[in-house]
Amino acid sequence: MEIAKLFEIIIAASLINNFVFTRFLGLCIFFGVSRKMETAVGMSITFTSVMMISSALSWIVFNYIMVPLDITFLKIIIFIGIVAGFVQASDTVMRKVSPGLYYKLGIYLALISTNCIILAVPLINAGEHYSFIESLVFALGSGIGFAIALIIMASIREKLELADVPKPFRGTPIAFIVTGLIALAFTGFSGLIKL
Amino acid sequence: MFELHHSIADIIGFLQISDVLHFLIPQVGVGGGVETKEHVELLPLIKSTLIFLAGVGTVFGLGLALTAKRFTVQIDPRVEKVLDVLAHAH
Numbered sequence: 001m002e003i004a005k006l007f008e009i010i011i012a013a014s015l016i017n018n019f020v021f022t023r024f025l026g027l028c029i030f031f032g033v034s035r036k037m038e039t040a041v042g043m044s045i046t047f048t049s050v051m052m053i054s055s056a057l058s059w060i061v062f063n064y065i066m067v068p069l070d071i072t073f074l075k076i077i078i079f080i081g082i083v084a085g086f087v088q089a090s091d092t093v094m095r096k097v098s099p100g101l102y103y104k105l106g107i108y109l110a111l112i113s114t115n116c117i118i119l120a121v122p123l124i125n126a127g128e129h130y131s132f133i134e135s136l137v138f139a140l141g142s143g144i145g146f147a148i149a150l151i152i153m154a155s156i157r158e159k160l161e162l163a164d165v166p167k168p169f170r171g172t173p174i175a176f177i178v179t180g181l182i183a184l185a186f187t188g189f190s191g192l193i194k195l
Numbered sequence: 196m197f198e199l200h201h202s203i204a205d206i207i208g209f210l211q212i213s214d215v216l217h218f219l220i221p222q223v224g225v226g227g228g229v230e231t232k233e234h235v236e237l238l239p240l241i242k243s244t245l246i247f248l249a250g251v252g253t254v255f256g257l258g259l260a261l262t263a264k265r266f267t268v269q270i271d272p273r274v275e276k277v278l279d280v281l282a283h284a285h
Contacts, residue, residue: 074247
């Protein structure tokens with residue numbers, strides 16, 4: 001039963017309520033990074049790991065400090081602070097401990113702290129009263145959803161480079177049109193799970 | 196003068212400001228789940244908020260400062276000089 005619930009959360013977060021195609025969050029990074037497959041994959045890996053750790057940290061701070069003190073209205077500012085502090089710290093540590101990984105993924109870390117999905121996930125966790133495991137799984141699911149979105153988009157945009165696109169639509173405009181079409185396709189997932 | 200005052204009050208009462216506010220301020224959003232309370236003790240709330248924010252600020256500040264100190268990366272100053280001489284994109 002418990003496992004089934006967690007699986008439902010992953011499916012719901014990655015496919016049905018996909019953050020990019022259904023909630024339309026995090027579009028700046030989505031369009032910025034999906035030009036090449038290599039950057040899309042690097043971004044997805046960094047994003048999922050940062051999202052899981054930061055949502056775990058925010059869950060602990062929210063449930064053990066903010067709820068007992070009755071100051072849950074501060075959640076937006078505190079979650080932003082937690083994400084930014086964690087990203088900055090991991091940036092510093094990674095530069096020293098594994099320079100190879102830093103030069104591969106370091107540029108994405110700075111981008112992630114300004115992303116809105118990374119703030120939306122702890123906010124939804126707090127709003128839905130998820131347990132610790134559930135919020136971790138929700139973060140994993142939304143990371144997978146973002147990775148799916150980025151990889152689909154990167155593969156399409158790599159093909160679009162060679163396609164004969166009308167001149168006014170070249171570049172970002174055709175990317176927006178394609179995103180709208182994929183979003184339409186993703187509405188097919190709605191109704192996959194009955195809660 | 197008195198009548199004018201009354202009619203303004205009537206108009207305001209007719210409009211029902213609270214309904215307008217209810218219409219203007221969205222009730223849902225990311226996260227949703229707004230919890231309402233009948234009564235809030237303001238002074239302890241402000242106190243705990245300030246203490247909490249100061250605590251979080253101190254913890255993050257000290258943590259980041261110590262991390263930066265512990266994991267400093269020595270960058271050869273000659274690298275920057277060489278980069279300055281080379282052609283820049285910007």
